[in-house]
Amino acid sequence: MTVSISQTAEIREFFQDAAGMKKEAGDPRSKQIVLRILQETARLIEELEISEDEFWAGVEYINRLGKNNEAGLLVAGLGIEHFLDLLNDAKEAEAGRSGGTPRTIEGPLYVAGAPLCQGFARMDDGSEDAIATPMFLDGQVLDTLGQPIAGALVDLWQADSKGNYSHFDKSQSPFNLRRRIVTDAQGRYRVRSIVPSGYGCNPQGPTQQCLNHLGRHGQRPAHIHFFVSAPGYEHLTTQINLSNDKYLWDDFAYATRDGLIGEVHFVDDETQSIAHEVSGRFAQMTFDFQLRHAASAQAQQRSNRQRALQDA
Numbered sequence: 001m002t003v004s005i006s007q008t009a010e011i012r013e014f015f016q017d018a019a020g021m022k023k024e025a026g027d028p029r030s031k032q033i034v035l036r037i038l039q040e041t042a043r044l045i046e047e048l049e050i051s052e053d054e055f056w057a058g059v060e061y062i063n064r065l066g067k068n069n070e071a072g073l074l075v076a077g078l079g080i081e082h083f084l085d086l087l088n089d090a091k092e093a094e095a096g097r098s099g100g101t102p103r104t105i106e107g108p109l110y111v112a113g114a115p116l117c118q119g120f121a122r123m124d125d126g127s128e129d130a131i132a133t134p135m136f137l138d139g140q141v142l143d144t145l146g147q148p149i150a151g152a153l154v155d156l157w158q159a160d161s162k163g164n165y166s167h168f169d170k171s172q173s174p175f176n177l178r179r180r181i182v183t184d185a186q187g188r189y190r191v192r193s194i195v196p197s198g199y200g201c202n203p204q205g206p207t208q209q210c211l212n213h214l215g216r217h218g219q220r221p222a223h224i225h226f227f228v229s230a231p232g233y234e235h236l237t238t239q240i241n242l243s244n245d246k247y248l249w250d251d252f253a254y255a256t257r258d259g260l261i262g263e264v265h266f267v268d269d270e271t272q273s274i275a276h277e278v279s280g281r282f283a284q285m286t287f288d289f290q291l292r293h294a295a296s297a298q299a300q301q302r303s304n305r306q307r308a309l310q311d312a
Contacts, residue, residue, distance in 0.1 A: 006042040015039055020133050029076070064206045072108030073207045077218065081105040082254035099144040100292040102259045106237045107225060110157060111167045111308045114178035121179040123158070123193040127172070131162040133193035133266070135283040136276060140187040141228060148187025149291060152230035155180045156191070158223070163199025167308055174310055194284050198222045198247055211252065218252050221245035222263070224290070227302060233291040234299045240287050262287050 005011050019035035020026045045055065075081050085103050092098070115121070124132070129140050141152040157178040159165050177196075181189045201218030202206040208218045222242040229235045232296035239255050240262035241248055249256055262285045267273070276282055294300045 004041075004046065005120045006046045010040075010161045011042065015042070023267045043246065048257075049056060061206060068202075068205050069108075070205055070207045073201065073205075074210060076107060076253040076255075077107055077201070077207055077211060077216075079254050081107075095290065097295070100234070101228075102257045103197060103236060103237055104255045104260060105253060106275070106303075107239075107253065107255070108306070109165045109168060109257075109308075110225065110227075111175070111178060111310055113177050113310055114155065114157070114180050116180045116182065118182050118188040119184040119188065121181050121192075122132055123156070123177045123179050123191055124160075125173045127176070128161050128194055133281055133283055134276070134278040135193050135195045135264075135285065136192075137191040137193060137224070137262075137285045137287065139189060139287045139289065141183050141189065141230065142187060142288060143233070144290055144292055146290075148183075148185075149186045149230045149233065150183060150187055152183040152187060152228060152233075152291070154183065154189045154289075155227040155229075157225045158193065158196040159199055161194060161197050163197040167310060184268050193224075196242070197200060198245055201252070209251075212217075215305050216252060219247050219250070220253055221247040221256065223252055223255065228289045228301065230291060231300070232294060234294045235302045236289065236291055237302060238289075240285075 015035060015038040018038060020031050021035060026068065030116045042048065050058075065074060077094045082105055083103065141154065143149055157165070158168075160172065160177060164172065166176035166178060177193065179191070181191070183189050198219060198221045199222070201211065212219045220224060222234060222245045223239045224242075226238050226240065227235065228238070239246065239260060241251070241256045241260055243261050248261070265284045266281060268281050273280060273282060
């Protein structure tokens with residue numbers, strides 16, 4: 001290619017106009033971001049010699065991505081959401097802040113307003129009693145010195161035995177496998193649930209289409225999502241990834257991190273089954289969370305990304 005125009009003064013001025021930089025109205029931050037997007041897009045088109053067919057196929061792909069509500073899935077699959085975690089880790093390390101349970105991606109499947117429980121919750125609605133393996137999860141919320149945090153909020157959500165999430169899977173009851181638990185005086189939380197299944201992207205969806213072009217699978221290991229928070233402490237967004245899953249270190253969303261592996265122990269003992277009021281085999285897992293003291297009020301809040309509501 002001999003023609004190069006994306007960096008000329010004429011094109012730079014053109015994009016300044018398109019981004020509203022010459023107008024007093026509008027939001028300066030939005031203008032700054034849009035200008036950079038325009039400049040980098042033009043440079044990409046020129047340097048990689050993107051054809052018109054490729055360009056318009058990309059526009060149509062973006063349309064499909066939005067129509068299928070998969071934008072949040074794609075940014076996880078391409079590692080962008082994980083990059084945000086790494087960026088925040090680096091900023092905090094530079095500021096001398098360390099310790100606590102590692103953060104990892106939230107993913108796009110949270111639903112606000114799950115039932116609030118004190119100390120203990122049964123998460124599943126019993127609909128998979130004959131199918132799923134019961135699981136008992138417990139642990140403490142602690143500070144970085146190992147002291148329990150009473151009254152902390154543990155907000156957790158997970159998939160069922162088929163890898164589906166309530167609300168998005170209309171066959172499940174509202175808030176199935178979603179609960180909020182307030183820790184007791186010793187910072188403890190206890191859960192009865194089921195062993196979740198990992199899952200994959202919709203094989204016909206736009207995210208998997210992109211991954212196919214990259215030669216990648218779209219599978220996730222079994223995991224449980226958490227928001228953990230308490231007044232005066234940094235809000236924690238994280239996941240426990242189950243130790244026995246074949247995709248544990250091959251997660252297409254890059255959510256598995258050291259310090260976030262939940263060791264699952266399966267029990268085949270009739271006496272213990274009776275004591276736990278279940279029939280047959282069950283699983284046990286213990287996982288403690290450590291929260292750091294917050295350096296600001298903002299650090300105590302989760303991000304303002306748009307999330308689903310049960311009534312929506």
